[in-house]
Amino acid sequence: MKNAWMAAVLLAAAGIVGMNGVWAADAPTDKKEEKAVPTALNFKVKDIDGKDVTLSTYQGKVILIVNVASKCGNTPQYAALEKLYKKYKEKGFVILGFPANNFGQQEPGTDEQIKEFCSAKYHVSFLMFSKISVKGEDIAPLFKYLTSVETQPLSKGDVKWNFEKFLIGKDGVVAGRFGNRTQPDDKSVVEAIEGALGK
Numbered sequence: 129m130k131n132a133w134m135a136a137v138l139l140a141a142a143g144i145v146g147m148n149g150v151w152a153a154d155a156p157t158d159k160k161e162e163k164a165v166p167t168a169l170n171f172k173v174k175d176i177d178g179k180d181v182t183l184s185t186y187q188g189k190v191i192l193i194v195n196v197a198s199k200c201g202n203t204p205q206y207a208a209l210e211k212l213y214k215k216y217k218e219k220g221f222v223i224l225g226f227p228a229n230n231f232g233q234q235e236p237g238t239d240e241q242i243k244e245f246c247s248a249k250y251h252v253s254f255l256m257f258s259k260i261s262v263k264g265e266d267i268a269p270l271f272k273y274l275t276s277v278e279t280q281p282l283s284k285g286d287v288k289w290n291f292e293k294f295l296i297g298k299d300g301v302v303a304g305r306f307g308n309r310t311q312p313d314d315k316s317v318v319e320a321i322e323g324a325l326g327k
Contacts, residue, residue: 166300171270174258176243188298189220190324195262196225197235197290198245205291206250208312213254219325223254228262231289235259262287279305297324
């Protein structure tokens with residue numbers, strides 16, 4: 129009996145078996161399995177105030193990513209985007225605006241100037257990020273990925289102009305891409321958002 133007890137002590141010390149006789153491999157664990165981060169959300173970006181933001185923060189939400197500009201013919205889309213955000217935000221919808229100066233030098237300002245413009249002119253309350261490049265040799269990694277994915281109704285390829293829209297579902301998969309002239313409140317965009325929210 130003494131020998132059996134000594135063997136148990138030695139095995140427990142070696143980490144092979146607990147003092148209660150349960151094998152370590154069978155022992156319950158308190159560690160929760162970490163959820164794998166989908167590729168579309170596996171990026172770190174800076175918000176309009178220069179703070180680091182990990183996009184996986186928004187995992188489980190429906191996300192509309194838009195490359196925006198302050199001096200474009202499409203700039204009034206800010207108003208429709210804000211209206212769309214307010215309508216669906218309580219259901220788990222977020223909009224991420226990324227200013228870019230790639231097209232016609234239509235976003236020349238600093239982050240501070242862009243923030244002030246969006247707030248004063250369009251009362252934007254959705255999330256805005258630091259100015260980036262969405263095309264060319266200096267393209268931001270996020271947009272390099274987004275433009276490489278086969279999507280509908282727009283197919284993969286370079287962003288063509290300001291205010292293209294990428295829809296990402298709750299599962300973190302790119303669910304749609306809409307052109308710069310497609311208004312945020314267009315039936316095709318709204319139906320895609322509602323469909324993603326319903327999944």
